[in-house]
Amino acid sequence: MQLAESKKKELNVLLIGAGDLRHVLWTIAKSYKHKKRKLNFYILENNLELYARNILLLTVALEKQSRMGLQEKTELFLELYGNILVRKQSEEYVVKMATEFIKMVTDEEYLMKKLPYIDLSQLKFKERDFLEGIFKFWRNREVIGVFEVSNYWDLRQRKLLGVRYDSRTNVYDWDYQMRLAQRDADIINTHEYKYWRNNGIAFEIREGDYDVPNKTLASGLILTHDGEKHARRGYWGDIIVSPYIALGIECEEKSFFKKSNKVFTKTASHVAEYNVMSMFHEISRKTKYKLLDGMEKPPEKPYVPDIIELDESDDQSDADSFRIEYVDIPEPKPIFEQEYEPLPLDGVKITFLPVGSLLDICKKSKYKKLFQVVYFSNSMVHLLQPDINPMFDDKATVIIESARYMIELKLEQVTMFVDKVQGIARTAGCTSVEDIDPEKTNFVKMLFERKESST
Template sequence: MSIGRTLEGAGCVTWWGFSPARDLLCTGSGKQQGVVNVLLVGSGDSRHILKTIAGLSNTDTLHVWMIESSMEVVARQLLLLFLALTPQESLGLHEKTEVFLEVFGNSEVRSQTLEMLRHVASQLSLLVTETLEKAAHPCLDTTHLRFKERDELDRIFKQWIHPPLPARSAPVSIAKAWDGRVRQHLGTRYDSRMGCFDWDLTMKLHQKGCGVINKQQYVRWRERGVAFEMREGIYQMANESLLSTRVFNHRGDKVAVRGYWGDIVSSPYISFGIETDDEKLLKKQNGQHIKTAQDISYVNVQALFQSLSRRGGTPPAPQSGSEEGKALVALEPPSQPEAHRKAHIGELMNLDGVSVNFLPLDSLPKLAEKQKYSHFFNSIYCAASMVHHLGPMLRQIAAPKATLVVELAKYLLDLTKEQEAGFAEKVCDIVKEAGFEPSLEDSDVCATFTLQK
């Protein structure tokens, strides 16, 4: 799918996905077990990785292989995974969940969150520059990237620590960048933007089953780019990890512009905030949801972090809903992130049998040429923005009876129903040519296929 005026609202950089987190080993004919290799193409965030790890048994081994569309997105993936792997001794479970969601979905964050972001950036800079042939951490492997890609990552991390001069006016710069995108997207409708925001929420997202997305929170995000405000604090420091460079043609010359080029319509609530196994979080009162997508995102992400802690050997903290948890919350003062000991690369949790490997940006069509990846991947996931990269080479890299999951266009709000249906048909045509057949699972969010013999 080409990114043009039709998808201006979705942006050209996938900071978060357009489908909820899913366990990629529980998709298809049955749960995959043992040693499993999963390929993620353009997932945009770590939601599927965290969800899949949470579903692993102690005897399973999971190797995740990632291909993204830009190094800015790779940098963000490393940032989010670093936060997820930070042990509770360094960052408490509640604070960790809040910091993760702030960095994940807010254009502006608290000062202490920005301090944490810069610390992580300094650690990641060391990870990509000092690692040559052996990964600095068992769970995060960047050794497959080219040297020029690692240099680009290092440049990005250093920009987060010391923003380039035009961005030093933050938060004004990111506020202007966000507002500029909104103005460009809405055009003459900008002055009546509140009505546009309400229409997109009630007539699109709510109609698509996202009733838990609260109007006040969604409008705040559409207006300012701040999706998660979970405590009283000042959210005004620029989230440098959401800024990237886009090249424009201007009078025959190429001009690089640093700004916000991600989604401004669908929202980061889709990834963690619209599905839950806890029916209590979906209860309604007088026809209105009691809990919001922000509440559900918090609960889901915290549960994922608890699963990581169990696999990483750190006992999980009591849940806030339990009697023990309520007692601890009552006794403990509000967490102060600046008082926490900041974790270093070597202190991150080691999830036994789990590794995340980053591959070069252009490696997808080349995997079939390498013997190592011949019939290698048990599960393959492809985001909607990367479907045009799929082709017959999938048959060569997919293991027998492999599962292919392709994100559909349901939550790309600028598309019509006809365009959504056309996209789904295009996906079927591409994967059938590669030897995959639709599975019995019926979903308008992601299409699932199985490799035929």
């Protein structure tokens, strides 16, 4: 389905509960194929940690080739996106950029200089202060006792599985075979899925030690114990579905879905790597990314063989007499010694709205009839009420995430969810424009058209 047509020179998109910037990045990546329009994205979430991660992931996506190669950028993005543990050099990048982010949050002029595509002006002062606190936490190089994410991961698995914890490998296999694979996500390899469920590491594209907590996944939560409220920092993200769903199960390059003996020759990690790499390529080059034959990556640490020549007196039949010495090539200058300067993005603005402010901003005149596209995550669709449709353009597209990959739900519950959200959307003045299979659709697309009698 095409988005609702509009002759306006600007496309204003509101994303409610999207969780990350992948929709924004994909839209920017594909924008060169369409008529030139200014793209204004408005992000609304329920916690500021997501805003902080969005800024970080956008920063990685906009790294210039002179500072970070396409392959390295892809690996860093996937690592920070989907792993609870990262490499030391990835943590160094976060630490360095956290210092930059602190300056951006506290100095609007510095933000305009470094990341002119981001607008934090709508945030409250206390929210900016909270963001500054998040970045200071990221900048903290202490590991032990600060964010023991592997322990948090294990404790949540124990809480989820209960007495089944000791046979958790069988539980993971059942979840994969009877839930994920049955929902057309079988490109996810059973071994990579079970490894992620057990360790919280989804992407190990680059060889190395993944042993540093990914502090960008930390978030705060208010817990009630014995009638008292306590603030706790931990990992409260996904431990069931996996990051592969977001980036690794669909791809324009169909060769990734070839099978041999009824088994996929590639995995979701390969698909995610290609998707992110092609997205970054299109953002920077404005051309379609072409898959190279073989796609073999160079070794992580290149070596130059220094062959020691043998004289005629040596016994060349003796294998031990033939020696090859490997000379280690010095590492290149670390990227964080160079000043960060993003790729140019013409006509793109990303505005972060105050957390949980949807019902407040819909009353403001500057948002009246502003948005041509509105996206709701499945966890935020309850906010789609008649009270907020004054923000919709006279003809707007409303996109609602389905519950297809909430694998804790049965398929009949997934169908019930789609029926329910369509009813909610109709109450808000939207109409269905296509027939869908509730068990096969990822998004429910609706059309809002303002009636002449409406205000």
